[in-house]
Amino acid sequence: MTEKIIVIDEGTTSTRTMLFAADGTPLGSAQREFRQYYPAPGLVEHDAAEIWDATLACTREMIAQARGAAAVAAIGITNQRETIVFWDRKTGEPLAPAIVWQDRRTAADCTALKDAGHEKAVQEKSGLLLDPYFSGSKIGWALKHWAQLEEAGDRLAVGTIESYLVYRLTGGVHVTDASNASRTLLMDINDQNGWDAGLCDLLGVPMRLLPEITGCTATVGTTDPALFGGAIPITGMAGDQQAATIGQACLAPGQTKATFGTGAFILSASGTERPHSNNRLLATVLVQEGDVRSYALEGSVFVAGSLIKWLRDGLGLLASAGESEGLARSIDDNGGVYLVPALTGLGAPHWRPDALGAISGLSFASGKAHVARAALEAQAYQAHDLKSAFAADGVDWAELRIDGGMAANDWMAQDLADMLDLVVERPGFVESTALGAAMLAATGAGIYPDLASATAAMRGTATRFTPALAAAKRKTRLAGWQSALAKVLG
Template sequence: MSDRFLLVLDEGTTSTRAMLFDAHGKPHGSAHQALTQHYPQPGHVEHDATEIWHRTLACAREMVGEAGGADRIAAIGITNQRETVVAWCKQTGEPLARALVWQDRRTADHCLTLREAGHEERVQHNTGLLLDPYFSGTKMRWLVENEPAVAAAAQAGTLALGTIESWLVWKLTGGAHLSDASNASRTLLLPLAGAQFDPALCDLFGVPTAALGEVVDTHGNFGSTLPELFGAPIPICGLVGDQQSATIGQGCLSPGETKATYGTGAFILANHGEALPRSAHRLLGTVLMQDRGKRTYALEGSVFVAGSLVQWLRDSLGLLGTAAETETLARSIPDSGGVVIVPGLSGLGAPHWLPEARGVIAGLSFSTGRAEIARAALEAMAHQTYDLAAAFAADGAEWTSLRIDGGMSANDWMAQDIADLLDIPVERPNFVETTALGAAKLAAVGCGTYPDLATASAAMRGGLGHFTPMMDGATRQRRLANWERALAAV
């Protein structure tokens, strides 16, 4: 396919994109559309699955046109916001309710009930996950129990449930119901050592097994698009959750190699090889990738609020004109003036797992201005990452360096602050959209352009920027002490 392209559909939380890559990983075009965020009440976050489909299709068609037609596309790779749940009708192919987004917290009480009933240890041992509304299983149950159209479809046997890649594959192919192992491992319904969704776990969470798709590899041939969508069929050859995709895009293919993605949330994954990941410090075990049934696992820490904190400061409080302004403001002052932000706007994720937590801005005084709050928002990224680094180290997976990516990582001040607070080197690729690159690599292997991911990564490698720790120990300890005090208030 030396003269053909890879088309990546990158389904994010706030937008959908389509990107063209060549066989060397060089981007050749991008189309982008925003997604509407629905907040019907506090703690509820929803998307319109029909909007997701229409806007994804529009972006894909734009890129197919830019490539010169469907015959110029070797394969499609799909990467997506994980844990978000869509319910649709198998007969009509139309959604039956709004999608529940991974940030949605409406099932917190049900998770607490399951924990109090003693189910968390069993669930964590089987799935690598904790009982938290973040994951898909309790969202699926909520839809079945609270949306009449979903309940009726479940009763009639016409209900389909899936994460975003499942929804897009169904629409693109006209009815293939699949879930790749990386996304399926985020549902609470797939045992880490099991090939398919487990009926016993489905019973525990109240999810009809018949509504779920077949669990498949992250790369291979998953069928082709309907001819009428792009003028000719295009094979779908890569499916992967966004954080696993970024890990692959960063080339973390050996055990111990670790990446952190700073987007809407922040997600740290360390390659764990073929050994089942077990955490005693409330980290997550997850499937990184699957090739012909053989799995590579990862240990993961998930932070719910990262870039969305800056977005909140900009859009809800009006303190910023643009997200990029935070770097200028942070550099304009010597420190945050004692201001510390604990960004618990959607609860706290790993390693704390406090879904009921709310955000805190501590240390305010009459001298506090926009610059102090903006700098504290960026410092919160390093603080949350430090907590995760400590948990990984306690689980025997200490970091010696960290590879970062995602939209926020373009902020040089923040990248340096992370290196300073963690006291380890930080690497950032010159091309920071590694989530899309990971899906391109998987699609390239799935369609046979490369024999394996190691070869694909070597051929599609880009340059790196480096950030070396410069902070003195006393300053680091003061920062961490202030963070701990603010965290205790949460």
């Protein structure tokens, strides 16, 4: 096959465009970082215009490498979920800052809705919990507090990152895919009826502002020929964690992946049966292929790779993110040091937006190696907490497939296997998010007849990490983590 696929992968800290062959072979990559803005504690924003400029530059670079738009069969898009953008329908220009998924400004609003008894009904419809993590409360807050949005009137459009990019790429197509829509708190995931009027009313979001919901392998439009020297169909879209699950070929019920990027997100496929959780996990749309919708059970951890970035940039303890692995290996154990990474609250299974991070067990014998190791160990502890919650919901993991930038750390991958007492598998190409978007785009473009065929053809080899830690040591470490966590939870 000679078809090439462009994937736009919008992360939380950078934009990347990748070029793939039709068999999943990566052919090139261009990346630009963009700023995160922190106007006050708990507030996180992006400049959507900066994201668009970075996207355009990266995509043009990869199209040039492909030898022009005519050589590209399709574009796939995958994105940081829950982040919400407000823009002008006429110009495509942002009208306000984008509110990022990490933002906690609506914590009090969500608590008030929970106290009023709404969470059970919200969870039944949306599969989600009332937490500021999700898009709906962010939209409602912005409409109340940013006057320019009200002044825009019918010119105002709202959507998640992929929706905004499609609008700019096509010159006005306003759509979102079912996987991203299922992360807004505004969609009833139990049926095909789209946005739910009751959920929209509850969160103060007029439905007229929202995009049309499409399937994940639908052809949603073609790019403006002026952008890339030719029109290219956009045929695949999914939120980053769903795309990573697809990229790991976790489509059958019970197959489980964990992506360690800015946060850590674990999804276990449940097939066409919508899962229900009694342990504060999330039910979400994994993928919609045509009219067939598949689901997953999800646990979301807010801080993973961003913790290492904070040790590097915020505290100056690391010269580079990669240094953390060498520091962890340089000492025999954690020296009693534990780091609870609640820098933006705690996600599943605790859902405590008010929680603050903490380092415990420090002494004069502690050094930066202990702190770095504690940061890496925290990933396995958080995964262990989630594994227990999944098991309590009847979804135990047989193995775990990991990906994301942080998964390249061999020490951390082995520590996951040790603490979970489970085989951990890492693909040779760890950017499963981009690969999953390529699989969706290839399916939507007709290169493969269905998504199962695409995953079978495009997924590569993997490395396996097997448990090697004595049960007694595992028990001791977990006890130390639970003690440190209890201090944070209060």
